[in-house]
Amino acid sequence: MSEGVIAAIDLGATSGRVLLARVGSDTLTSSTVARFANEPVATNDGLHWDMLALYDAAVLGLRTAFRQEPSITSIGVDSWAVDYGLLREGRLLGEPFHYRDARTATGVERVHERVTHAALFARNGLQFLPFNTLYQLAAEPSALLGVADTALLIPDLLSFWLTGRARAERTNASTTGLLHVSSREWDDELIAALGLPRGILPPLIDAGEQVGTLLPGVAGRIGAPDGTRVTAVGSHDTASAVVAVPMRPEAAAYISCGTWGLVGVEVERPVLTDAAREAGFTNEGGVDGRVRLLHNVMGLWILNEAVREWERADGGSIDLAALLASARDARCVVFDANDPRFLAPGDMVDRIDHWCDEHAVARPRTRPEYVRSIVDSLADAFAAAVWDAARLGGVEVTTIHLVGGGAQGELLCQRTADRAGIPVLAGPVEATALGNVLVQARAAGLISGSLDSLRDLVARTHPPRRFDPRR
Numbered sequence: 001m002s003e004g005v006i007a008a009i010d011l012g013a014t015s016g017r018v019l020l021a022r023v024g025s026d027t028l029t030s031s032t033v034a035r036f037a038n039e040p041v042a043t044n045d046g047l048h049w050d051m052l053a054l055y056d057a058a059v060l061g062l063r064t065a066f067r068q069e070p071s072i073t074s075i076g077v078d079s080w081a082v083d084y085g086l087l088r089e090g091r092l093l094g095e096p097f098h099y100r101d102a103r104t105a106t107g108v109e110r111v112h113e114r115v116t117h118a119a120l121f122a123r124n125g126l127q128f129l130p131f132n133t134l135y136q137l138a139a140e141p142s143a144l145l146g147v148a149d150t151a152l153l154i155p156d157l158l159s160f161w162l163t164g165r166a167r168a169e170r171t172n173a174s175t176t177g178l179l180h181v182s183s184r185e186w187d188d189e190l191i192a193a194l195g196l197p198r199g200i201l202p203p204l205i206d207a208g209e210q211v212g213t214l215l216p217g218v219a220g221r222i223g224a225p226d227g228t229r230v231t232a233v234g235s236h237d238t239a240s241a242v243v244a245v246p247m248r249p250e251a252a253a254y255i256s257c258g259t260w261g262l263v264g265v266e267v268e269r270p271v272l273t274d275a276a277r278e279a280g281f282t283n284e285g286g287v288d289g290r291v292r293l294l295h296n297v298m299g300l301w302i303l304n305e306a307v308r309e310w311e312r313a314d315g316g317s318i319d320l321a322a323l324l325a326s327a328r329d330a331r332c333v334v335f336d337a338n339d340p341r342f343l344a345p346g347d348m349v350d351r352i353d354h355w356c357d358e359h360a361v362a363r364p365r366t367r368p369e370y371v372r373s374i375v376d377s378l379a380d381a382f383a384a385a386v387w388d389a390a391r392l393g394g395v396e397v398t399t400i401h402l403v404g405g406g407a408q409g410e411l412l413c414q415r416t417a418d419r420a421g422i423p424v425l426a427g428p429v430e431a432t433a434l435g436n437v438l439v440q441a442r443a444a445g446l447i448s449g450s451l452d453s454l455r456d457l458v459a460r461t462h463p464p465r466r467f468d469p470r471r
Contacts (some may be wrong), residue, residue: 003027004073004446007065008436009058009158011079012181012237013239013259014038014304014325016054019063019433020069020305023441028461030430030437033068034061040098049154051085055161060399063222072224074440075162075214076233077155078240078432080259081175082133085157086140086148086200090164093148096157099131100344114193118277123190124174125181125270125283127296133176137196143268155235162230163212166202169232171239173204174285176320181270181283207234207287208290208443233439234287238262238294243287243435243451244428245401246459251388253397255416256431259301261378263385264294265393280338287439288451293393298337300406303374306348310367324411327371335373337381367460372411386420400424403431410467417467425464434458 003024014211021030031436036057041048058077066072097103108130111120125130133153137145153161153172160166167244173179173186178201180187191198205211207235211230217227219362234240241256249266256262270283271293284292311318335355342351356363364370382400390397400420406412407426415470428434438454441447447457 002446004441004444005069005071006440006444007062007072007075008233008433009061009075009077010237010433010436010438011058011077011154011158012038013080016057017433018058018065018201019437020072020155021434021437021441023437023446025447026460028434028438028457030433033064041095046103047098047101048085049098051092051154051157055158059218059222060074062224064398066223070223070225072106072228073444073446074229074231076436077158078233078235078237078436079154079158079161079236080161081153081172081236082131082136084133084136085151086144087150087152087352088147089149092157092350096154097136097334099136099296102344103112103139104135107135107137110138111135111194114195114350117301120177121277122272123180123187124177125272126175126177127280127282127294128452134194134196135315136177138194145197145200148197148200148303150202152202154236156202158326159211159230159232162214162218164215165212167205167211167232168202169205169235171207171234171285171287172236174376175236179285181272184285184289191322193345205232207232207239207439210443226405229444231440233436236284237432238292238441239284239286240433240435241403241431242266242292242430242440242442243454244458245403246425246455246462246464247401249395251396252399252401253389255382255386255402256314256402256404257299257402257408257412258404259297259299259304260407261297261382262292262294263297263382263389264292265389265395265397266292266391267291267395271392273392279296279388279392281389281392287435290451293389295388297378297381297385298342299378302337302342302348302378303371305345306370306374309347309349323367323371324375324409327366328374328411330366330368330372331364331388333361333369333373334375335361335377337374337377341447368389375412376415379412382416383420400423402426403428405429407416407465413465413467417469423469424467427464427465428458434462
């Protein structure tokens with residue numbers, strides 16, 4: 001098989017990027033050709049994503065990519081989960097709401113009046129999170145749902161704008177709460193019970209299938225050849241990240257650490273026990289029909305919000321690397337990183353203080369102490385979730401693979417190993433983009449094999465860094 005070039009659009013909760021990758025049987029290299037901010041917009045009706053700006057930035061990034069590599073074989077899109085745009089005859093009816101918008105509380109109440117969480121878990125296998133798509137849809141005005149003819153999750157919306165074809169990729173659809181956990185099809189019975197319009201949900205598609213080809217106007221704008229493919233990837237960013245975890249799933253847990261920390265194991269079948277539901281675990285779709293049994297931990301969001309708070313106070317930027325270095329030997333307070341108080345933006349330091357006061361624990365006193373406390377609290381939550389996942393999934397975990405932006409944090413990796421008592425293998429940092437690329441490359445015939453083969457390529461080209469627990 002020959003080498004080829006793949007483009008990936010990877011949208012995160014705080015930034016987006018366009019990457020180019022060269023892929024072959026012994027080759028996996030990537031470079032970022034465009035990076036852009038993803039800043040939510042607060043209006044009088046709530047918090048929204050600026051999707052038009054994100055799409056424009058992604059298209060400009062693709063134009064740069066095609067100037068550098070005119071022979072790009074395929075384009076794929078991944079992003080965060082659960083959020084969506086409503087359309088009518090192909091037109092967006094308003095900027096999508098941000099999952100951290102407070103309106104979701106109304107949706108939770110409306111859904112649980114009709115179906116309990118226990119009954120939902122038996123059908124969709126999802127951890128209760130107040131921003132899951134079914135709660136957001138239940139919070140929409142009925143008049144707006146009556147006007148809409150299509151609902152597209154964020155990566156599906158971008159793929160629609162690129163190709164003109166409305167599809168729902170299954171790994172991301174599994175986060176909506178409206179996909180049956182066993183059949184992996186839209187759960188028509190549940191949708192009817194919730195009073196939601198079934199007609200707005202598009203046909204499902206698997207990772208690796210072709211969504212379509214670039215619309216002529218899009219191809220002309222970015223300088224792409226006619227017929228350039230857009231391929232469905234594991235469009236939920238965690239699904240793509242897990243593709244690129246260089247692990248043996250029968251003996252490992254993973255942590256995909258960015259804004260969120262997604263902690264879990266990969267299993268063949270959903271785990272729908274009461275114990276899994278009570279522990280707050282979720283069964284999300286993976287590539288090739290695998291199941292990601294995982295728990296959502298707050299992740300680097302807490303640290304990033306604290307740093308932003310200090311930067312506003314100082315009126316300038318903070319050297320995070322220096323702050324982390326100064327935190328290495330600082331005093332530590334371990335708080336509950338999963339406490340819902342840390343979900344909304346802003347005032348993280350004040351919320352940590354309140355948690356300490358409520359639990360009769362001495363507050364951190366300095367910025368290094370706050371940083372060390374955040375890191376150790378995340379590590380503690382990660383370690384606990386790893387062992388819960390191992391127990392619930394029946395996996396003999398001997399190693400933790402930590403990928404994503406958090407893999408750059410030596411202190412976080414080391415403290416996770418210390419608290420879990422087993423080695424942490426850190427990297428690749430760009431796991432989400434690499435997983436996106438690998439699925440496209442396999443669909444294009446540049447590489448072949450199972451997920452194990454794809455992960456072997458990652459291990460050979462991106463060897464992880466090992467952190468052994470300190471006694």
